[in-house]
Each structure stands twice: as C-alpha cells, then as structure tokens.
Amino acid sequence: MEAQSQALLEAQSQALQVEIASLRGLHQHRERSMAMQFEGRMQDALLSLSGKLGTEEAVSKLRAEVEQMEEDVTRQTGMNGIRLTSCTVKTLHKSDRGLEQQHTLAGSCLDLPFQVEFKLFEAQNKTITEMDIVLDTDDMLISPFVSRAEEDCDLPQFFRTLRYFSERLEDRRRTFQHFQEKYPSVVSLPEGSGSEVMNLIHPQLPGCVLAVHWSVAVSKEGDVTAQIHLLPRVPQTVHNMDSSRTLEGAAESFHSLLTTLGTEAALESLLLALSTGH
Template identity: 65%
Template sequence: MLRRDMETARRLEVQSKALQAEIDTLRSPHTETEGSVAVKFKGRMKDALLSLSGKQTAEETMRKMRAEVEEMEEDLERQTEMNGISLTSCTVKTLHEDDTRVVQQYSLAGSCLDLGFQVEFQRSEAQGKTITKLDIVLDTHDMQISSFASRAEERCELIQFFRTLRNFSEGREDRRRTFHHFQVTPGVPS
C-alpha cells in the first residue's frame, strides 16, 4: 500500500509539474503580447492600456491626460495670439486607411479677427502630406478676398490662404478703426 501511494504521489507530482509548465507557457505569450502592445502605442493609448493591465492607476492616467489637455489649450491660445486665427470647431474623419496611405477629411470653422470662415479639405498621407479637395467659405462679400479664396481652392494652397486671410483681416480691421476714428456724425457741421 505504501508503495502504491508513493507511485501515485510521484505521478501526481509529474502531472503537477507538467501542468505548471503548461501554465507558464500559456502566460508567456500573454505577457509578451501585453508588452508588445504597450510598445506599439504611445501617449494616451499606452496609458489606458497600462491602466487596464493594472500597471498604472486610473488616477495617474487621468492626471496625465489633464496635464496634456492643459498643455494643448495653452498651445492653442499661444497660436491664436500669434496668428490671429481662432478656431471654433475642428473635426477629423478618416476616409481611407491601409498600409501605404491614410486619407483624412478635416472640417475647420473659426474667425480671423472679425472675418468668419469655414474650411474643408482632405489630407493624404502616403510618402508625404498632401492637401486635396479644398473648399473655403468666407463670411464676406468682398470680391478681392473671395477671388483669392477661389484660387487657393483650385491650387489647394491652405497655408497661403491662412496667411492671406490674416493679412486681409488685419488690413480690414485697420481701415475700420481709421474710418471709425474720423467718422462724421450726420447733421453735425464739420
């Protein structure tokens, strides 16, 4: 009986070691996959994955995200001060994505000083970044800037459009201030 119990114990020990080895083998790819997924992602996505895996708390993730949002808001405020363009909305929609190319559609709305605008364009990212299908809508009936906007649409010159929009808006604002300063009140002799 003792001999049979010892054989059973050895058999169970061998089975236990085999099962433990199998468990270790199954855990290993999971750990490697987790690590490779964390390496592939950066920023917020990596923080979210670390939080889900328990390697980073949700509080730490939220703290990092808040700091990132604050930094982005400060950057946006600085950009607005520097270029005079204030965006009120911005949407991005991915139209096509594969291994060699990504095509996204952007819709922007905002103003430059007191001149409102809406811009839609597609951005293709293959070997470089290319702007296509540019559509511009301005809140003005001024033929000079409207004709320039039409040429910018035809040539897909987004940066040139924004530079000219700023120059035009600044000139328009200067004229408005000048004429407001010298405005003559009707019925009052000058």
C-alpha cells in the same frame, strides 16, 4: 493529454483572431465618423480605464499633458492669428499606402468667419486635395484669390492672406468709426462701419456728398492692398455753378493728399476743411 490541450489552445487562438478581426472592422468603421489616436498618455489612460493601470496617476499625468496642450493651442492661435472654433477629422481610407482623412475646420480671423474643408493624404509626405473654402464676407474682391487658393490647395498661403486681408478690413472699420465719432455732423456710414463707403456731407449742403470709397483688393497671388478713392456726388445745378472745376479735380487732389500724408491724415485734413466751413 498534451495533444488535447494543444488542440484546445489552437481553437482558442483561432477564435480570438476572428474576434480581433471583427473588432478591428468595427473600430475602422467608428474611425470614419471620428478619428482618435491612442498613444503616450492616452494609451495609459486607456489601460487605466480597463483596470490595468492606477487611475489616479493616469488622471494626473493626462491632466498635466492636457494643460500643456491648452498652452500650445493658445500660443499657436496667437501666432496664426486664426481662432478655430470647430475641427473634425474623419478617416476616409487607411492602408499600407497611406492614410486619407477629411478635415473640416471652422473659425474666424478677427471678425471674418470661415469654413474650410479639405482632404489630407499622408504617405511619405502630406498632400492636400479637394480644398473648399467658405468665407462669410460681402467683399467680392477676395473671391478670385479664394478660387485660386482652392485650385492650388495652398492652405497656409490662404490663411496668411486671410489674415492680411482681415487686418486691412479692421483698419478700415476702425478708421471709419473714429471719424464718425469725431465728426458726427459730417460723417455718415450708410452701410455701417464694416462697409466700403464713408459719406461726407456738409451740413449746409445736404445734396452734395463726398463719398470716400475704400476697398481692400487681393491679387490672385495673395497680395493685399488698400485702394482709397474720393468720389464727389453733387446735383447738376451745383456742377454748373462750379466754374473753376474744383469738383472734377477733387478725386485727383485727394489722391495726392493720400500719397503725401497717409490715409488717416489725408481724411483728417479733408474733414477739418469740411467741418470748419460751417
């Protein structure tokens, strides 16, 4: 009798072990498409789904935790200045040596959309490899930095610079828009307020253009600087008439105006001179 029940139990235990192994395999396979962790409140929720714990309580506790997390995400979004719109994590490899996951993030920094993919290997410390960045911008001046960041796999440094960069772009856009609204007869933005160029044209001298060229440069190491130049474009006939060579010195004079007054005030005084002339 005893021997019989012992054999039965042994068989049962073996069958269960086989079943568990196959379920584990299935679970791991699923994790490859989306990794999920069941700890803490999530574990409770799981137990309650399988009828082992009171559901109402699990719902209210999980809800409280979710609310707390929503708050954390909002705070972290503000802190980083980065809005994430999608975020997927796939498990590539899991063993005693560590866990390797593929992360795909998409979002925006102010008006600048981005997508970043990388592999994260977690063992004693975390290591990022194979970072790939897609930035939706026409600004080529950031691309050497982007390549360097991909090479170095320096994720926070990339996002820190991206924030400085998009803030400078936003400054430029706001300034261009401000002057266009204030001096509509003089200012034109041929490629929109997001572009590098603002043209200043005196209404009575349609052929003469003072182009304000405002670029935002990023060094390979991630330093962001704005570079503003004034480029006069006039027909040859006007050039010939300019006996005191005012035009030739315009770029330089504007530069010294910039360093003494700052960007906005320098542009303002230039525009004031142009608009009072007519």
